[in-house]
Amino acid sequence: MDSTTTTPNPSSEVSESTVKNDKKKITLSHRIHTWPYLVRMEFLTAIIVMLGMTVWAIGMDAPTEQPADPNRTPNPSKAPWYFLGLQEILVYFDPWYAGVVLPTLIIVGLMAIPYIDINPRGNGYYTFRERKFAISVFLFGFVVLWLSLIVLGTFFRGPGWNIFLPWEYWDPHKVVALTSVDLPYMLGARQESTMFIVGMLLVFCYYPGGALVGQLLLRDTNIYKQLGAVRYHITxxxxxxxxxxxxxxxxxxxxNVKYIWVTPWFNV
Amino acid sequence: MADSNKSFFTHVKESYVWRSMFRHGYADTPRNRILQISSNVFLHLHPTKVPRHAVRIRFTWCAGGVTFLFYLVTVVTGVILMFYYRPTPEHAYADIKYLQFDVPFGMIMRNMHRWAAHAMIIAVWVHMLRVFMTGSYKPPREFNWIIGVVLLVVTMLMSFTGYLLPWDQLAIWAVTVGTNMASATPLLGHEGPFSDLIGVDARYDMRSFLVAGKLIGGATLLRFYVLHCIFIPIIASILMIVHFWRIRKDGGISGPL
Known part of the structure; x- marks a missing residue:
């Protein structure tokens, strides 16, 4: 037997401190000088990006259209491309929700992420296995609900906000039948008051109903116990x-459902 | 006479004036590597040593740094554009044409400003995606994520206010579509739910507060100009300072160690 492979140290205190020292050594050896190793990477990246920027700026001119004319509304009038996801949502929700409440919820929701995702794993490295739920929800929201709606609004929406394929002629007189109905009407309600009640029930069954049912179902799980009631309900x-x-x-x-709940004050 | 063998540059580098400006030599020693960072006001944003994975493009995608670079590009080109641009309905459009056709390098400055602004928005989203995917918002970096979200919104607002300034059809109608949303604000917009409870109208509500009146006009242009060139960039710069400072204070770049 080699002399270096000695018997385990009987004193646990000593072995613990040895482990600690080893860990510290690893940490120190993994640190490298910012100059030149990081600075040169940043400098290289900056040069490459600026090269690309210059080529882009020489090759493609910023758009300039006719002078502003408040009396001539273009069809379609599109918001800047980065807001076209929100403009697309106007098809499905009224402006008070799509243009004001939803953007606010997106911003507040993003800010809340660190406080509702209390999973301590996956901090500082790429992993999917350790944070399946968080990553799935985020990627779904970012790729499907934000990026793909922007693509839809930018390349597939023409006059009258009708759907056109990118190579299709934008026919401003394209007629699309407006056959949308409200969900309570579809379900058989005919009187205004019944439609109001059916719509209200549907909305309240979804929220807070859905959240409360989830609470009952998850009550005994570890996830719920770690989250606590407040964090659970925000999530x-x-x-x-x-x-x-x-x-x-x-x-x-x-x-072709238009609204789920029609009230005299707002429609959902 | 021995000094005559030294080159001109060595003389300069050993001069009193030079040494008053640069406190350390350039020879590649560990001490100088540290001083290069710590004695430079711009570079001392960095720690003098970083974890090995911090220089890996695969880990950071360099997205935050590239975002900042795009911001600097828009600041520099934006200041140049400001020399030739008057924010009034009579002059704005003509000044853009002037920039494009008469001002030396005016077109490329305008192009660079616009494309860098668009690129900055994409870079901010990519940066957010990378920070999310590495879980870097987790403790102790929760608050820096919040500042990051505010910076994301501020970036889009900077771009949106700038969208109006060319004062062409694209500009006013995009801003009309965007700001019309404000009139649907619950309670505070004249077309929003429950607005009659507050008693707002088209002349005095959330939208007219943003666009300075009932219609997009000269007052809107001036308002967006000031927001775009002064107000929001100052807010963004302050938030960036806090954002960068917090990276250091929260333990540097996130990592598995």
Whole structure:
């Protein structure tokens, strides 16, 4: 036997401190000088990016259209491309929700992420296995509900906000039948008051109903116990609001549903 | 006479004036590597040593740094554009044409400003995606994520206010579509739910507060100009200072160690 492979140290205290020292050594050896190793990477990146910027700026001119004329509305009038996801959502929700409440919820929801995602794993490295739920929800929101709606609004929407394929002629007189109905009407309600009540029930069953049912189902799980009631309800609320958009898009595209709940003050 | 063998540059580098400006030599020693960072006001944003994974493009995508670079590009080109641009309905459009056709390098400055602004928005999203995917918002970096979200919104607002300034059809109608949303604000917009409870109208509500009146006009142009060139960049710069400072204070770049 080699002399270096000695018997385990009987004193646990000593072995613990040895481990600690080893860890510290590893940490120190993994640190490298910022100059030149990081600075040169930043400098290289900056040069490459600026090269690309210059080529882009020489090769492609910023758009200039006719002078501003408040009396001539272009059809379609599009918001800047980065807001076209929100403009697309105007098809499915009224402006008070799509243009004001939803953007606010997106911003607040993003800010809440570090406080509702209490999973300590996956801090500082790439992993999917250790944070399946968080990554799935975020990527779904970012790629499907934000980026793909921007692509839809930018390349597939023409006059009258009708759908056109990118190579199709933008016919300003394209007629699309407006056959959308409200969900309570579809379900058989005919009187205004019944439609109001059916709509209200549907909305309240979804939220807070959905969140409360989830609470009952998850009550005894470890996830719920770690989250606590407050964090659970914030998470569930934000999640349901995000999913409401998916439901509304599906109902509109598949069944031509316009509103779920019509009230004298607002429509959902 | 021995000094005559030294080159001109060595004389300069050993001069009193030079040494008053640069406190350390350039020879590649560990001490100088540290001083290069710590004695430079711009570079001392960095720690003098970083974890090995911090220089890996695969880990950082360099997205935050590239975002900042795009911001600097828009600041530099934006200041140049400001020399030739008057924010009034009579002059704005003509000044853009002047920039494009008469001002030396005016077109490329305008192009660079616009494309860098668009690129900055994309870079901010990519940066957010990378920070999310590495879980870097987790403790102790929760608050820096919040500042990051505010910076994301501020970046889009900077771009949006700048969108109006060319004063062409694209500009006013995009801003009309965007600001019309404000009139649907619950309670505070004249077309929003429950607005009659507050008693707002088209002349005095959330939208007219943003666009300075009932219609997009000269007052809107001036308002967006000031927001675009002064107000929001100052807010953004302050938030960036806090954002960068917090990276250091929260333990440097996130990592598995």
């Amino acid at each position: 569930a609320g934000l999640f349901l609001m995000m999913f409401a958009l998916v439901i509304k898009i599906f109902l509109r595209l598949a069944f």
